[in-house]
Amino acid sequence: MAFPHTPTLLAWLLRLGVLVGLAGMTAWSGLAIYFGDSGTGTAQRVLAALMVLAGAAAIAAQFIPRWRRRASLAFIALFSIVLAWWLAIPPSNQRLWQTDVSRLPYAEIRGDQVTIHNIRNFSYRTETDYTPAWYTKTFDLNKLDSVDLYAIYWMGPAIAHMIVSFGFGGQDFVAVSIEARKEKGEGYSTLRGFFRQYEQIYVVADERDVIRLRTNYRKDPPEDVHLLPIKAPPELVRKFFLDYFETINALRDKPQFYNTLTTNCTNLIWLHARSNPQHVPFSWKVLVSGYAPAYLYDQGRIDTVLPFDALMKRNRINDIAQAADEAPDFSQRIRAALKNTRKMP
16 A cells, blocks of 8 residues: 655655755865864854854754755855855965975976976985975976886875976986975865865975985885886977976966865876877876876886886885985986896896
8 A cells, every 4th residue: 555645765865865965065164164264263163163053953954844945045055155255265375384385486498498496405304304405407308308207105005196207318307296385383184185275386306305305204104105107208298397387387476276186296297198199098096196006007108017016016216215315316326226126037
């Protein structure tokens, strides 16, 4: 016997969807208010709590038929106000930055000559104890002939930081690390990275700085660094390089927010790679950064002579970099040592 008031499956699914949607909006808006514009104060904590209570009330009202519609519309209106405020938060280059991200790099491009300013080259004693130093150098684009990917792991196979390094005739190397630009006293939080808490910065650095920092000085937790040469002809490397520095120059005048998911160190590399008509298709492995090297391997963009796991083991450079340490030819030494391991049976 059918009961006329028994909800249909579609009605239940619709109600469940509304509950999930309200819960998601409640959590997001509460966190957005809590984190605010690069800081959390007492007023924000109170407003965030009130927003969560309003969301909880809207969810509870879904079980009272005569209140469902009005409660949902009221909360959606409130959520819209929070969303509009959040979208209006402006990024800025004028904050009290940590020393390691205090200077924005930029390049002057005149024909085949590229002069890069604010190349970072700190001298480290520990991860946090260092002597700051930057330099300016002119590079000849006619000598730009290689691009390498550094894949850096510290918390399992799914999460990695990616650094791109451009090589000029095997003599000069310019590494670019896309990072969250942190203010003094500010730590990095994956969760905060979803809520406009950090600006983007492309750290342009000497490999003795940005790579050696990770192989020689990062201890808590230690980081495993893998050097993966990318297969690409010089003309495509040049396009890739120029696309990078177009963004680097733009960020100097028009800052942008970093986002943990959408504008991080891996998917921005993929976006720059779109300057190459034969770029790899988008994949979920671009979002889950630790799997990006395996994806490039499957696409034939890195060395496939060895099985992937064996390649990653062979191309781990921590020991090589620790031996090279402060040597002026740090970049040449790690590559020469890596070539020697390739020749070993």
